[in-house]
Amino acid sequence: MTDTASGQTSGKIPVTVLTGYLGAGKTTLLNRILTEDHGKRYAVIVNEFGEIGIDNDLVVGADEDVFEMNNGCVCCTVRGDLIRVVAGLMKRQRPGKPAFDAIIVETTGLADPGPVAQTFFVDEDVKAKTQLDSVTALVDAKHVMARLDDSKEAREQVAFADRIILNKVDLVSEADLVEVERRLRKLNPLAPITRAERADVPLDQVLGLGGFDLERILDIKPEFANPGHGEDGHVHDEHCGHDHAHDHHGHDHAHAHEHEHAHGARGHAHEDDIKGISLSLDRPMDGTKFTAWLDRLLGEQGQNILRAKGIIDVSGEDRRLVFQAVHMILEGELQKPWGALERRWSRAVFIGRDLDEAELRKGFEACAA
Numbered sequence: 140m141t142d143t144a145s146g147q148t149s150g151k152i153p154v155t156v157l158t159g160y161l162g163a164g165k166t167t168l169l170n171r172i173l174t175e176d177h178g179k180r181y182a183v184i185v186n187e188f189g190e191i192g193i194d195n196d197l198v199v200g201a202d203e204d205v206f207e208m209n210n211g212c213v214c215c216t217v218r219g220d221l222i223r224v225v226a227g228l229m230k231r232q233r234p235g236k237p238a239f240d241a242i243i244v245e246t247t248g249l250a251d252p253g254p255v256a257q258t259f260f261v262d263e264d265v266k267a268k269t270q271l272d273s274v275t276a277l278v279d280a281k282h283v284m285a286r287l288d289d290s291k292e293a294r295e296q297v298a299f300a301d302r303i304i305l306n307k308v309d310l311v312s313e314a315d316l317v318e319v320e321r322r323l324r325k326l327n328p329l330a331p332i333t334r335a336e337r338a339d340v341p342l343d344q345v346l347g348l349g350g351f352d353l354e355r356i357l358d359i360k361p362e363f364a365n366p367g368h369g370e371d372g373h374v375h376d377e378h379c380g381h382d383h384a385h386d387h388h389g390h391d392h393a394h395a396h397e398h399e400h401a402h403g404a405r406g407h408a409h410e411d412d413i414k415g416i417s418l419s420l421d422r423p424m425d426g427t428k429f430t431a432w433l434d435r436l437l438g439e440q441g442q443n444i445l446r447a448k449g450i451i452d453v454s455g456e457d458r459r460l461v462f463q464a465v466h467m468i469l470e471g472e473l474q475k476p477w478g479a480l481e482r483r484w485s486r487a488v489f490i491g492r493d494l495d496e497a498e499l500r501k502g503f504e505a506c507a508a
């Protein structure tokens with residue numbers, strides 16, 4: 140029986156999983172959910188973007204309710220992590236006075252959402268206390284067509300979703316939107332598609348849907364709720380193992396090998412040729428130099444840069460400079476001031492193909508004031 144006011148079913152905490160490729164708008168939606176006046180308290184689980192923390196700082200109200208899984212990647216190492224984080228959250232709940240009403244999990248843009256959703260069906264403790272409410276996929280209207288061509292993860296995210304939010308409609312024409320919608324429909328005929336700008340969807344279209352459709356997922360992935368290899372307590376993720384012959388969640392062997400490779404790479408990316416590079420600097424940076432460097436970099440290599448994000452300590456400036464890019468589309472602004480006791484440092488993450496780490500590091504460090 141569903142209690143529609145709370146979205147909860149039989150006292151279990153509803154869980155919403157947000158997926159979508161790098162830069163699609165997941166954090167934008169999350170921040171809307173956290174700032175909108177709905178009288179609910181959400182526990183948020185985010186997955187760190189690279190090896191240094193950035194995402195956590197970009198989520199509003201991050202101090203209190205945001206829990207990090209920073210083992211790199213939700214898909215392959217974090218099912219165990221997710222179980223631990225959820226178990227920890229459950230300990231904070233008190234009968235009669237819940238600490239929060241629902242859990243939102245933001246997955247990394249390179250993950251197949253399957254294993255994350257599966258966690259809510261496989262682990263007994265988690266299963267007893269939570270209920271997967273829905274999987275919502277954010278789609279970047281401008282870049283999604285290319286990603287559907289070249290990324291298996293991007294296709295899986297769309298195919299797996301209970302609801303699709305076609306975001307960034309401001310960046311493309313109506314004709315292109317219709318084309319994108321047709322393509323999404325082919326991959327996922329059932330999920331409602333909602334157009335959005337800055338993820339401005341009514342929240343009741345994302346939260347408390349009671350929409351996770353296990354039967355549909357079992358059609359796509361019959362092993363979903365009954366993994367032979369990942370029994371209770373088996374928290375190490377089985378795609379990462381090298382000794383099992385069966386195709387566990389629709390991942391094939393080639394994928395397992397990609398993982399092997401990627402584990403050695405910094406920032407742990409998924410697809411073989413994609414890597415994440417984390418840069419940091421403990422000295423203040425020259426704002427003008429940094430902006431010029433970033434503009435030039437995106438101009439020259441924007442095709443290959445799937446995603447970039449950073450928080451920069453600008454010399455002579457009390458506020459932190461936050462920048463984000465998806466390919467060549469760059470946004471940057473001065474945000475909240477550094478705290479009096481806070482460590483001021485600059486950090487940036489670039490995820491892309493054919494990136495030259497040494498060159499990037501040199502360019503970044505040359506922007507020191």
Ligand SMILES: Nc1nc2c(ncn2[C@@H]2O[C@H](COP(=O)(O)OP(=O)(O)OP(=O)(O)O)[C@@H](O)[C@H]2O)c(=O)[nH]1
Pocket residue numbers: 159160161162163164165166167168188247248277306307308309310335336337338446463464465470
């Ligand atoms: N023009 C435009 N930009 C948008 C829209 N929605 C989000 N953005 C921008 O797109 C960039 C990526 O948005 P995020 O919300 O951080 O994307 P994300 O999916 O969380 O990204 P990852 O966590 O890196 O995978 C940011 O610079 C946003 O400001 C939109 O509707 N239109």
